[in-house]
Amino acid sequence: MNCRAEVLEVSVEGRQVEEAMLAVLHTVLLHRSTGKFHYKKEGTYSIGTVGTQDVDCDFIDFAYVRVSSEELDRALRKAVGEFKDALRNSGNDGMGQISLEFYQKKKSRWPFPDECIPWELWTIKVNVVNLANEQERQICREKVGEKLCEKIINIVEITDSLGTSVTTTMRRLIKDTLAL
Amino acid sequence: MDTDLSSQDRKDLDKFIKFFALKTVQVIVQARLGEKICTRSSSSPTGSDWFNLAIKDIPEVTHEAKKALAGQLPAVGRSMCVEISLKTSEGDSMELEIWCLEMNEKCDKEIKVSYTVYNRLSLLLKSLLAITRVTPAYRLSRKQGHEYVILYRIYFGEVQLSGLGEGFQTVRVGTVGTPVGTITLSCAYRINLAFMSTRQFERTPPIMGIIIDHFVDRPYPSSSPMHPCNYRAGEDNGAVYPSVEDSQEVCTTSFSTSPPSQCVFTVTKAHFQTPPPVVTDTLKVPVMGLAFSHQLSSSRLSYQPAALGVGSADMGYPVLFAGGLNAAHPHQLIGPGKEGGVPPIPNQPAHGTQADQERMCTPLDGVHYSAATPSSSEDTETVSNSSEGKCGSPHDLLETIFIRKVGAFVNKPINQVNPPDSPETESPLQGSLHSEGSSGSSTGNTHDDFVMIDFKPAFSKDDILPMDLGTFYREFQNPPQLSSLSIDIGAQSMAEDLDSLPEKLAVHEKNVKEFDAFVETLQ
Numbered sequence: 001m002n003c004r005a006e007v008l009e010v011s012v013e014g015r016q017v018e019e020a021m022l023a024v025l026h027t028v029l030l031h032r033s034t035g036k037f038h039y040k041k042e043g044t045y046s047i048g049t050v051g052t053q054d055v056d057c058d059f060i061d062f063a064y065v066r067v068s069s070e071e072l073d074r075a076l077r078k079a080v081g082e083f084k085d086a087l088r089n090s091g092n093d094g095m096g097q098i099s100l101e102f103y104q105k106k107k108s109r110w111p112f113p114d115e116c117i118p119w120e121l122w123t124i125k126v127n128v129v130n131l132a133n134e135q136e137r138q139i140c141r142e143k144v145g146e147k148l149c150e151k152i153i154n155i156v157e158i159t160d161s162l163g164t165s166v167t168t169t170m171r172r173l174i175k176d177t178l179a180l
Numbered sequence: 181m182d183t184d185l186s187s188q189d190r191k192d193l194d195k196f197i198k199f200f201a202l203k204t205v206q207v208i209v210q211a212r213l214g215e216k217i218c219t220r221s222s223s224s225p226t227g228s229d230w231f232n233l234a235i236k237d238i239p240e241v242t243h244e245a246k247k248a249l250a251g252q253l254p255a256v257g258r259s260m261c262v263e264i265s266l267k268t269s270e271g272d273s274m275e276l277e278i279w280c281l282e283m284n285e286k287c288d289k290e291i292k293v294s295y296t297v298y299n300r301l302s303l304l305l306k307s308l309l310a311i312t313r314v315t316p317a318y319r320l321s322r323k324q325g326h327e328y329v330i331l332y333r334i335y336f337g338e339v340q341l342s343g344l345g346e347g348f349q350t351v352r353v354g355t356v357g358t359p360v361g362t363i364t365l366s367c368a369y370r371i372n373l374a375f376m377s378t379r380q381f382e383r384t385p386p387i388m389g390i391i392i393d394h395f396v397d398r399p400y401p402s403s404s405p406m407h408p409c410n411y412r413a414g415e416d417n418g419a420v421y422p423s424v425e426d427s428q429e430v431c432t433t434s435f436s437t438s439p440p441s442q443c444v445f446t447v448t449k450a451h452f453q454t455p456p457p458v459v460t461d462t463l464k465v466p467v468m469g470l471a472f473s474h475q476l477s478s479s480r481l482s483y484q485p486a487a488l489g490v491g492s493a494d495m496g497y498p499v500l501f502a503g504g505l506n507a508a509h510p511h512q513l514i515g516p517g518k519e520g521g522v523p524p525i526p527n528q529p530a531h532g533t534q535a536d537q538e539r540m541c542t543p544l545d546g547v548h549y550s551a552a553t554p555s556s557s558e559d560t561e562t563v564s565n566s567s568e569g570k571c572g573s574p575h576d577l578l579e580t581i582f583i584r585k586v587g588a589f590v591n592k593p594i595n596q597v598n599p600p601d602s603p604e605t606e607s608p609l610q611g612s613l614h615s616e617g618s619s620g621s622s623t624g625n626t627h628d629d630f631v632m633i634d635f636k637p638a639f640s641k642d643d644i645l646p647m648d649l650g651t652f653y654r655e656f657q658n659p660p661q662l663s664s665l666s667i668d669i670g671a672q673s674m675a676e677d678l679d680s681l682p683e684k685l686a687v688h689e690k691n692v693k694e695f696d697a698f699v700e701t702l703q
Contacts, residue, residue, distance in 0.1 A: 031306050035232045036223040048223040051234035052309055054216035063318065065309045068221045068234070149314035153351055156307040160354035 003118040006158055008151055011127040012060075013140050014094075017087065019057040020148060021080045021124060025100055026055070026066035027152050028122050029076075031159045032102060033067045061145035064152065087128060094128030120162075185359045189293040193358060196293070197253050199230045200301045201260050201281055204308060204365065205245040205334060206235055208262045208279050211312035212321040212330045231302035241332075248334040254283045256361065261340070263333040264317050269326060275343035276317040276330075277369040282339070284364065288357030300356040304365055307354045315351070315369045344370045 012020045035048030051068030066073065080098070087096040103118040131137050185193070210217055219234035229235075245260075254260045259282040267273040291297055312318060321330045341348065353365040688695070 027310050030310060031303060035221070035225065038224070046225050047232050048225055049221060049229040049232055049234045051219040051221040052306075053218035054313065056216065061319070063216075063313050063322070065313055068219060152310050152314045156310055156353065159303065159307065160352070 003121055004162065005121040005123065007123045007125060008154060009125040009127070010144070010147060010151065011129055012144050013131055013137065014088070014128050016057075016059045016140070016144055017084045017126060017128060018077075018080050019060050019062075020144065021083065021098060021126070022055075022066075022076055023057065023060075023062060023064040023148055024124050024151055024155070025076055025080070025098075025122075026073075027064055027155050028100055029072065030065060030067050031155070032120075033069075033072075057145075059141065060148065061141050062148045064148075087126065094130070095126070096128075097123055097125045099123045185293070189359070193293045193297065193360065194253060196298055196301055197358075197363065198249070200305070200363070201249060201254060202237075202242055202245050203230055203233075203235050203305055204260075204279070204281055205262055206237055206241055207305060207308050208264070208312055209241045209332050210236070210238065211309075211318060212264055212332065214321045214324050214330065231298065231305050233302060233305055235305070244334050248336045250336065252336065254281050254336075254363070256283055256285055258337060259283075259339050261335050261337075263335070263340075263343075264321075265331050265333070265343075266317075266320060266324075266328050267331055268328045273331070275345075275370065276320065277315060277367055278339060278341055278344065279367045280339050280365070282364045282366070283361040286357065286362045287359055288362070289359050291357055291359060293359065297356060297358050301363075304354040304356055304363075308365060311351060311353050311367065315367060316371070316373065317369060320373075339368075341368050344368055345372045347371055 008024060010020050010024070030052065033050055035050050038046045038048070040046065052065050053068045054063055055066055056063045083096065083098045087094065090096065100122040101118050102120040103116045106115040106117060108115055129140070131140055219236060221234065222229070225232070249260065252258060259280050261281075262279040263275060264277040264279070265273050265275045317330070320328075324330050348368050348370050350366055350368045353367060355365075356363045
């Protein structure tokens with residue numbers, strides 16, 4: 001199966017990195033999350049319900065929707081926090097990238113390890129800018145907010161264009177997983 | 181076209197499309213309520229969450245959407261549209277967005293209805309959740325308050341984009357192919373918001389300390405595309421918002437309706453702090469939805485200036501909705517009393533009454549308030565309407581405008597509307613001149629116009645210095661300064677105090693044990 005790769009680029013100020021990353025990653029995960037699958041005896045399964053909640057950004061004039069899952073949010077925040085620290089310490093002029101990969105885990109027979117087959121990869125390239133004064137920061141708040149709106153629209157367009165093929169892929173993945 | 185589709189698949193598909201349309205309206209309207217939405221994930225499906233998404237249903241919105249659809253489904257040439265507009269306190273309105281759910285002829289015969297279409301619709305709803313937060317109207321709706329409110333209108337038929345101004349932009353939320361056509365969801369939104377930036381909102385000060393609640397006779401100017409709905413007072417056709425729309429097709433509502441005599445929204449997030457009496461608008465309130473009732477009504481909505489002295493900065497909520505199609509529901513908002521208001525009608529009991537609702541019609545003849553029950557538990561909303569109005573508009577463009585205007589809140593009984601009475605006791609000066617003294621003797625000549633009475637204050641004794649009140653007042657108007665307040669004496673005493681401090685400290689140190697024993701008795 002081919003892995004689809006999508007790349008998004010954002011330019012943000014240092015303190016906006018975390019929120020911008022979370023906004024993009026949560027939006028992707030919202031589209032890729034399903035409710036919990038319950039396997040039933042009759043060979044059928046049922047799917048749980050995904051709740052959503054609004055998140056307001058503190059450093060960006062922006063709001064986004066994420067899945068109502070504290071565990072997911074914690075995992076993302078941990079990863080984004082590490083990324084932010086690495087970005088700060090790397091000295092690469094504030095350039096870096098973080099990726100979100102969706103893969104299928106296929107169990108292999110002993111002694112072979114489990115196989116991880118990625119089927120979708122989202123990469124966010126970040127460019128950290130330094131601003132001189134508060135006025136520039138205020139302008140940056142608004143501009144980054146507008147840019148993130150565009151990114152969300154991009155993500156939605158991408159997910160829509162991937163459409164049926166992804167649904168079929170996911171369905172196959174789930175069937176494979178449940179069959180094991 | 182659908183000959184290859186089994187009857188069961190066709191039935192399922194129609195059901196999916198219908199509920200997708202209803203959920204679409206819910207997502208859009210809830211995203212314009214002005215507050216953050218939060219729903220819980222659940223690992224166990226309840227059978228009532230369509231598309232595996234927890235999207236709450238505001239019964240009124242569902243009701244309006246169903247009315248707009250009138251049993252039809254989006255089809256080629258028949259789109260379902262949700263129009264979001266802004267209305268200022270001065271009555272100016274502006275269309276902000278048109279969300280369109282359309283169907284075209286491009287069919288996907290191979291697609292499986294029961295799984296693939298359903299999941300694609302679920303994905304599309306997620307996209308809608310995301311996109312509704314990125315259009316300009318979202319930020320406007322989050323800031324709505326007493327200066328402007330956000331309205332919605334649902335209509336079915338041809339898409340009308342002319343009200344969006346020049347250069348509007350379009351964003352496509354997504355598409356879902358089905359065996360009977362391709363469903364497309366998109367949004368056209370205005371980008372020229374110059375109207376907002378140059379507007380200045382004037383306010384007139386309240387009259388005599390009374391904050392007037394504002395209800396306009398016809399909330400929309402004649403140029404507005406929206407049509408107000410004429411509510412017939414007292415008519416009740418039992419159109420209570422059902423919590424279960426169809427017994428076989430329930431998918432939502434965790435909310436129950438209250439009895440027809442009340443239009444009550446119970447607050448899911450109880451932000452209000454003051455207890456009842458609460459104020460219920462008699463104007464129909466369209467969507468209250470979630471956490472509104474108390475706060476909404478207390479915060480802002482006011483179409484006339486000087487509406488509220490209430491600081492609405494902390495109120496995120498408000499929203500005004502124009503419901504589409506024949507709304508007949510006088511939706512009342514309940515809000516806590518905040519400031520002194522104008523209750524020209526008698527004080528109402530704690531529960532909303534039918535009478536108030538029946539009087540809810542335009543033109544408004546005044547401010548009607550009724551207390552209503554405060555919110556109870558979370559996740560409960562009750563809405564009911566007691567009357568149904570008629571809509572005179574053409575069927576295609578039937579729309580109902582719900583407008584809620586909230587002004588001040590009444591937290592005083594009606595008999596406190598007027599400024600407080602002057603004190604009963606008269607001033608001493610007056611007492612010396614007029615006859616209505618509270619003390620003293622009267623000459624008892626009732627036939628005279630007025631009678632002179634000697635005012636003898638209780639603190640003036642006859643044996644020391646016989647004087648009337650006026651003399652006493654003049655005598656003691658300028659009393660001498662207290663000696664302890666004079667600087668010299670003050671300084672002198674302070675110096676003496678400082679000198680005596682060491683001696684006092686020595687004495688206290690000697691008696692330490694006594695003090696300790698005393699403290700122990702206190703513990």
